[in-house]
Amino acid sequence: AARVLWVASEEDFESEEIxxxxxxxxxxxxxxxxxxxxxxxxxxxxxxxxxxxxSLPEIMNDNDFIVCCAAFANMSxxxxxxxxxxxxxxxLRMKVGDEKVDAASRAEMEQLLxxxxxxxxxxxxxxxxxxxxxxxxxxxxxxxxxxxxxGEHEKVKSRIIVLGNLMKEVETKLTEAPTAQLQSFYMIIFxxxxxxxxxxxxxxxxxxxxxxxxxxxxxxxxxxxxxxxQLAIQLDKGLSAYxxxxxxxxxxxxxxxYGMGISPQRWFKTIRKxxxxxxxxxxxxxxxxxxxxxxxxxxxxxxxxxxxxxxxxENKILERRIREEMIAAFEGVxxxxxxxxxxxxxxxxxxxxxxxxxxxGYIMKMVKSxxxxxxxxxxxxxxxxSDYKINDDRFLKPAKDADVKLLWMMKHLAMSLxxxxxxxxxxxxxxxxxxxxxxxPTTEDxxxxxxxxxxxxNTIEKRQVFYRKGEIIMSGAGDASHSLFADTRGQGCxxxxxxxxxxxxxxxANVEKFFSKSTYQSELVLQNKLAMMMxxxxxxxxxxxxLIPQPMTQQCDHLEVVRxxxxxxxxxxxxxxxxxxxxxxxxxxxxxxxxxxxWVPSKLNRADIGTKxxxxxxxxxxxxxxxxxxxLLPGEELNQDYxxxx
Numbered sequence: 066a067a068r069v070l071w072v073a074s075e076e077d078f079e080s081e082e083i084x085x086x087x088x089x090x091x092x093x094x095x096x097x098x099x100x101x102x103x104x105x106x107x108x109x110x111x112x113x114x115x116x117x118x119x120s121l122p123e124i125m126n127d128n129d130f131i132v133c134c135a136a137f138a139n140m141s142x143x144x145x146x147x148x149x150x151x152x153x154x155x156x157l158r159m160k161v162g163d164e165k166v167d168a169a170s171r172a173e174m175e176q177l178l179x180x181x182x183x184x185x186x187x188x189x190x191x192x193x194x195x196x197x198x199x200x201x202x203x204x205x206x207x208x209x210x211x212x213x214x215x216g217e218h219e220k221v222k223s224r225i226i227v228l229g230n231l232m233k234e235v236e237t238k239l240t241e242a243p244t245a246q247l248q249s250f251y252m253i254i255f256x257x258x259x260x261x262x263x264x265x266x267x268x269x270x271x272x273x274x275x276x277x278x279x280x281x282x283x284x285x286x287x288x289x290x291x292x293x294x295q296l297a298i299q300l301d302k303g304l305s306a307y308x309x310x311x312x313x314x315x316x317x318x319x320x321x322x323y324g325m326g327i328s329p330q331r332w333f334k335t336i337r338k339x340x341x342x343x344x345x346x347x348x349x350x351x352x353x354x355x356x357x358x359x360x361x362x363x364x365x366x367x368x369x370x371x372x373x374x375x376x377x378x379e380n381k382i383l384e385r386r387i388r389e390e391m392i393a394a395f396e397g398v399x400x401x402x403x404x405x406x407x408x409x410x411x412x413x414x415x416x417x418x419x420x421x422x423x424x425x426g427y428i429m430k431m432v433k434s435x436x437x438x439x440x441x442x443x444x445x446x447x448x449x450x451s452d453y454k455i456n457d458d459r460f461l462k463p464a465k466d467a468d469v470k471l472l473w474m475m476k477h478l479a480m481s482l483x484x485x486x487x488x489x490x491x492x493x494x495x496x497x498x499x500x501x502x503x504x505x506p507t508t509e510d511x512x513x514x515x516x517x518x519x520x521x522x523n524t525i526e527k528r529q530v531f532y533r534k535g536e537i538i539m540s541g542a543g544d545a546s547h548s549l550f551a552d553t554r555g556q557g558c559x560x561x562x563x564x565x566x567x568x569x570x571x572x573x574a575n576v577e578k579f580f581s582k583s584t585y586q587s588e589l590v591l592q593n594k595l596a597m598m599m600x601x602x603x604x605x606x607x608x609x610x611x612l613i614p615q616p617m618t619q620q621c622d623h624l625e626v627v628r629x630x631x632x633x634x635x636x637x638x639x640x641x642x643x644x645x646x647x648x649x650x651x652x653x654x655x656x657x658x659x660x661x662x663x664w665v666p667s668k669l670n671r672a673d674i675g676t677k678x679x680x681x682x683x684x685x686x687x688x689x690x691x692x693x694x695x696x697l698l699p700g701e702e703l704n705q706d707y708x709x710x711x
Contacts, residue, residue: 157210161221169223170206173271174296177225180274180396183287183316185307191315194286201286201315202232204293204322212426226324227287235326242329245353245370247487251570252605253354253366253377254413255563258420258531260364262377265384266408269336270397272372276321276331285318285325329371339394340367343386350605357383358610366609375408411489414528421528422568424489431481432522435515439522446685448496448517449678453509455499460551462505475506478514482521489529490521492688494574495556495675502576529568530693537564539603539613542620542665543595544672545577545587553580555587558675559595561602566695571598574675579643586644588623592630592662593647595619596654616661622670630655630662669698 158166177183186194194201204225211222257264269275278285289297291312298305307314321328337347340355345367348354357365357380365383368375374391378384391398401407405414414421432439449455464472479500486497500514545557554577561571581587596619603613621627629635635652639645654660667673671694674687686698 157208157221161210161218165221166208166223169208169221170292171296171300173206173223173225174293175300176271176274176397178297178300180271180320182274182320182322183318185304186286186315186317187307188309191309194315199284199286200233201288202227202229203288204228204290206290206293212430217426224323225293227318227322229324229326232285232325240326240330242333243352245368246351248571248602248605249348249351249354249368250375250409250411252602252609253368253375254420254422255531255567255570256364256366256609256611257377257415258533258567259535259537259564260379261417261533262364262379263402264406264413264415264420265376265400265402266406266413267374267376267388267391267401268399269372269374269391269395270399272336272395273321273323273325273328273332275395276328276335278318278320278327278331282327287316287318287322289314289316332372333369336369339390340369343383343390348605348608350601350608354609356609359383362610364610370409373409418533420531422489422531423528424485425525427485428490428518428521428525431485431518434481435518437519442519442522445516445520445523447680448493448520449680450513450516451680453513453678455678456549456551458551459505459507460503464504467505471506471508471511472504474511475500475503475514478511478518479503482514482517485521490527491569491572491691492524492527492674493517493521494572495558495678498556498574498576498675499678527692529691530695531567532564532693532695535564535566537606537611537613538617539563539599539606540565540618540620541595541599542670542672543588543591544622544667544670544676545584545591546676547581547584547587549676550576555581556676557587557591557594558672559591559598560672560675561595561599562694566693568692568694571602572675572691573598582640584623585625586640588621588626589639589644589651590647592619592621592626593651596651596660600654600659616655616658619660619662620665620670620672621662622665622667622673624664627662627664630660666700669701671698 191201204227207224207226209222209224211219253264256262294304294308294312294314297314298308304314307316309315318325321331337355341347343357345355345357345365348356353369355367355369359365359380363379365378365380366376367387376384376387378387388398388400404416405412407413410424410427412423412425414423432442479497482493483497483501486493496514496517500510500517503510540562542560542562543558545555547555549555556574556576558574559572560569563570577587577590579590581590599617599619603615603617606613629648630652635649639648651660655662668683671687671690673679674684674691679687689696690698
């Protein structure tokens with residue numbers, strides 16, 4: 066049967082009325098709360114129909130996704146599946162008060178006027194625009210609460226955006242703009258720790274508003290709502306001459322505005338031009354990583370993530386110049402410096418002998434979204450319950466059989482956990498990867514992912530540590546679990562270390578994309594992936610002025626793979642072209658003395674934590690290694706030869 070989605074709540078209809086409608090039209094009527102944004106993923110398209118004609122225009126598309134994503138970033142996970150009435154009771158105005166919300170809107174309008182983003186049009190000019198069939202796109206005001214990395218309230222933020230989805234579609238090549246890789250962030254943290262570089266972060270308020278529109282973009286006209294128009298007049302009395310009969314205003318854009326498809330790329334080109342002017346080079350591995358190597362092995366880095374910059378300069382004069390140039394070029398540049406700074410949700414704590422990373426504020430926000438009292442939380446030492454089975458046949462059920470509400474809740478909870486696990490809580494990476502792959506969740510699975518979140522709260526004091534002591538020696542550890550899940554797929558985990566004692570600079574844990582026929586095949590493919598990761602990171606370090614000693618050690622607990630890689634010649638190909646390619650590609654790295662394979666027992670393989678649902682003391686021992694490897698694993702030998710091999 067077809068499904069009809071109503072904007073209204075089920076309580077607005079009598080059950081007899083619903084049944085009569087179903088009988089008359091031969092369809093099934095169901096209800097869903099669409100007051101919240103639809104998840105932005107192709108996986109949901111089969112389960113969530115388009116909004117009905119009586120709903121508001123859809124604004125979450127490729128062009129304005131980054132803006133809308135920011136607007137809804139702080140929405141709690143549990144609110145996604147709550148009723149409309151409850152979400153209204155927890156509205157931002159009720160939480161912080163009308164005064165703060167209105168002040169944020171006023172500040173945003175003041176910024177637009179100060180930066181001369183638009184030029185108002187008279188009533189006569191507006192009439193001419195409509196006679197010439199010019200497109201006039203409406204503006205909306207998105208309000209959000211901005212939190213510090215520790216979860217505390219920072220401010221209320223307003224963003225006036227244009228509904229770019231209603232504008233003429235632009236070519237994809239004009240809308241594409243890069244964002245920084247997570248690996249580049251960890252590389253800068255690692256280098257800063259080793260070279261005692263003091264980090265600082267910078268933020269450009271209203272970054273897109275600093276980018277000029279080009280002649281090729283054509284004329285862009287927007288309509289301000291009556292509320293926006295009144296705000297503009299309060300700030301500039303002369304603008305009252307442009308007020309239209311319906312209380313709105315129409316303006317021509319002179320600069321980019323949030324919501325426009327071309328805005329991200331225009332801003333990126335603007336900030337890139339400034340950094341290149343200062344002598345920085347753009348990395349060939351990450352377009353948002355800029356570096357400058359000066360005489361005397363002086364290293365300087367800037368990492369750009371839209372309007373947030375992470376600056377690591379050994380040359381403090383250059384650091385000062387960056388600040389001065391930024392302030393001169395852009396309005397609203399703010400700087401965070403000191404022993405503790407925030408960047409992209411990370412709390413970066415800088416000490417004389419180390420740098421630590423954590424996301425304690427994000428963990429607290431996740432737990433708060435579950436509507437649980439911190440004082441009554443159970444104490445878990447493992448993200449998985451002892452009786453929870455990850456290879457149960459129920460996990461073979463397809464998404465079409467899922468309860469929509471449970472599926473939506475599972476995706477939000479799992480993705481929130483994944484965001485944390487991919488960054489500062491890699492002890493949760495296997496759990497997050499598994500939960501994200503459940504297609505037909507049950508209430509048992511919802512409780513399981515909640516348990517993992519509570520475990521994160523129980524261990525909230527954990528910090529990733531990057532030490533100043535110890536030379537830079539890149540190494541890796543990999544592991545693959547064959548036929549782990551109900552569909553016989555396996556799980557692979559690859560870890561890249563920058564030295565012998567700090568946390569990893571990169572770690573991945575993923576379900577296999579192929580069906581391997583043996584543990585050897587699973588391990589071979591995983592080790593080849595790890596080799597490519599290590600090689601790429603080594604080349605990134607080299608480009609930025611740091612040479613990585615080679616061969617790099619790669620640990621593996623599959624004896625047959627290690628023996629194969631340590632042969633003088635390969636005399637046999639793989640069973641398939643795919644396996645042969647992995648085999649010879651990996652062997653070539655060994656022959657070229659880029660890699661050196663070393664066998665380790667499974668219990669000493671640190672990648673084990675990303676491939677299995679470990680329990681007990683072994684999980685806790687490996688979990689500790691994801692934060693710091695200053696202490697050896699139980700059973701590791703202390704002699705110099707073994708330490709050197711590691």
